[in-house]
Amino acid sequence: MSAGKLPTNIICDVRSYTLTTVAGIIGAGVIGGGWAARFLLSGWDVKIFDPDPAAREKVQSILKNARRTMPSLSDEVIPREGNLTFHTNIGDTVAETDWIQESVPERLEVKQQTLEQIQSLSTGIIGSSSSGFTPSALQKLAVDPTRVVVTHPFNPVYLLPLVELVTNSVTGEEIIRRAKAVLRDVGMHVLHLTNEIDAHIADRLLEAVWREALWLIKDDIATTKEVDEAICFGFGLRWAQMGLFETYRLAGGDQGMRHFLTQFGPTLKWPWSRLIDVPEFDQELIDKIVSQSEEQSGQATVREMEQIRDDNLVGILRGLKANGWGAGALLNRIDAEKRQRSALPTCLDDISDLIQPILVLDRIVPVDWVDYNGRMTEHRYLDAFSRATDYFLALIGCDDAYVSVGNSYFTVETHLRHLHEVLVGERIKVRTQVLFGQGKKLHLFHSMCRDDNLIATGEHLLVHTSLSSRQSSLPSLPVQQNLAGVAAAHRKLPRPEGAGASVRLA
């Protein structure tokens, strides 16, 4: 690998935008610390008060998690991180701030007293992270109740966009406007509730699930693990992208929500839950749901919504697959079984005629590899070739075990030719020819076919590298020998058309 030298005609210094707003954080546990991270990484300065001696360490730990992942949500330049300071009294913390976020423990009298104390020291707007108390309850001791609102976030605060902004009749329009502007500035989706109610909306739904789940555990119907699996292998996947009503609208098929209500309305009277304090399911309620659902999702047909839902589910499932977690881990296990049953060789001995390019990839083009026209996007050709390279390397002994002890091949140079387009769902195969394989170097030529059509080629130079020193190194003897065998056989093949070409104006 040659060292990179910066051409003199490249200027690397550009302005970065910064914000100069300041947030005061009162209480820095999991939630308060999460708020601090969200503000800081959105470019705000953050001042923290928390009497817990461990608070500083807890915040740093949350901030470490947030720094690792929150910037990944953006595909643009991100703001410069704000300054973080810790303070020993509330007065210093809330002075000269543009927003005050209260996240002390969920005990009403503690919250009321804290809010009173903050307001004796500041005239700023205070958002309370309360999971369940109403603004009216929280405002009880407030010096200025008009400036106390609920801004209830969800853990992890630095990643989940939802915030419930709950206001009541005393809250002024200007306070609401400013609260929304602040919350949007730190990247949140503001759900504004003007009819205050204990536990707002989300935690009412969560509390209902929690109560039912406790019965399941208590009655020995299911374990905590089984309850969790019932969620994250099923409806949890749906709810990451559409909620309860939109999902049920689609379950109703072509006739939509009204059909669903006809089908499943009666269950309210059935023993499907231990929670039997149900509302009267009358025509008025049915009409209300149908018309609200129509307004919510009526712009798209059920068929269009199904496609959106399915694309989202594939995106979510493939995201989990890349991480090898939950439903994604299941898909990886299924793939491993499929590979065993496929025509791909699992070792060099599987190959009857070695004087042929080796089949190393056989798959369809998934929906998350294509553009809005259903055509495979540019970098997915390299994704496929890169998987092909990995498969070939495993065949010659450079497999996971080999990599885990500190050896690998690194690609240093690549040449791609696009000859034909390929569409979503089409089956592609990649075959690999070794052009050179000796010492530290490996020169591969991949051919991607759809049926009998060559659609793209990838030519790659790789260098064997020690993962500890990051320097080039010789492969192990078995890998060298395996590679030599393939290279000797492939020398008998004609040199592929396009090999050695450079990008030129033909």
Add this chain to the structure above:
Amino acid sequence: MSAGKLPTNIICDVRSYTLTTVAGIIGAGVIGGGWAARFLLSGWDVKIFDPDPAAREKVQSILKNARRTMPSLSDEVIPREGNLTFHTNIGDTVAETDWIQESVPERLEVKQQTLEQIQSLSTGIIGSSSSGFTPSALQKLAVDPTRVVVTHPFNPVYLLPLVELVTNSVTGEEIIRRAKAVLRDVGMHVLHLTNEIDAHIADRLLEAVWREALWLIKDDIATTKEVDEAICFGFGLRWAQMGLFETYRLAGGDQGMRHFLTQFGPTLKWPWSRLIDVPEFDQELIDKIVSQSEEQSGQATVREMEQIRDDNLVGILRGLKANGWGAGALLNRIDAEKRQRSALPTCLDDISDLIQPILVLDRIVPVDWVDYNGRMTEHRYLDAFSRATDYFLALIGCDDAYVSVGNSYFTVETHLRHLHEVLVGERIKVRTQVLFGQGKKLHLFHSMCRDDNLIATGEHLLVHTSLSSRQSSLPSLPVQQNLAGVAAAHRKLPRPEGAGASVRLA
């Protein structure tokens, strides 16, 4: 674009594995049709009975959705689709099958009579899709109750992996074994319940949410849209990857589940839900939950679990971002605002000195672009360069509007050099130099930097193409003129090191 010619040394014919198992589907609405699609696309033959004259059309519509997306869950060769036949009587449908799936409407007497009828004609195992009836209730009229089990799936059945297998005391071990084998063969996660209960597990949780949500609608606290937003911008994202208990374990911070229970146990007595039939929250229940949760997730530390959760959330959110939906649409809006505030030029007039490579990308490396060592994976270099190309093209007038009327540039050839590694979270910038831009052709050279270090280059040949004819074509006059201006200025720049190189053994 030259036409691809297949080198004679490539063989495109390999065996495809097929399965020869047969499923009988009784009732083919949204759920039965979903089952049919899952079986067919897993390589099973499928026989369908449904008296509804529209059933055939409905199944084809579901199958169309499934064909578009279910194969995308795999990165391996997929099974050949099975044969689908429709039958006019139950006897033909269930004869010589390896599995019978009943999905008639959720009315107990209808299901009981259907199961009785099936069993008078077949000795196969029957899975009922019932959302809520217990095996005991369903077996009432059964000829052989030992062969009637519940296999409750989730819509869309062809994508969501969860199936609740509910058996009772009459079910034999061999039946359970075979049921599990069939369900796993079609890619499902089997949640096996031996304590039968109305609505099983998942639908009890769903019913609880449903009942609470109906109160919110009825009481005018929230609309259907607001309820849905409270789910899919917040806890729904969490539940796609971890369930209720695992999520709360993490919310408890370092002290885990017991701390969470201490904090939020009291809410059971609070008016946080209209559903007040709650279990006694005594020490016994607390200990049970803590020990089950420990067994479920105790292998990993809270810190490790937080990282897994965060990586999953980023994967899910970026999947939704690519689709421009829900929380992903929000992130796209935020990015658009960021772009406005960034140092990237938004048009050619923004560029003060045109005799410089143009800054077209400025971002960090997100967590879903790196390998398990935190290093950017091969194809993401091309992903970045491809985004850089798109940005440059928009600058010269080849933007979304231009593409939407049928014009675009297609990449036909690419040469990449990897000079240094780049890690997750590091900031990368790409600058673009035009080497040639005239007529149908465009020759670009991208330089990717981290601070002052050149880490990779991308050289690309593009051809202007008509999206309707898929033939090369001349760009519009404004695009030609814009490009000519940049090309003329960039001719004054030195030719970048590495331009025109081909993959060679140095």
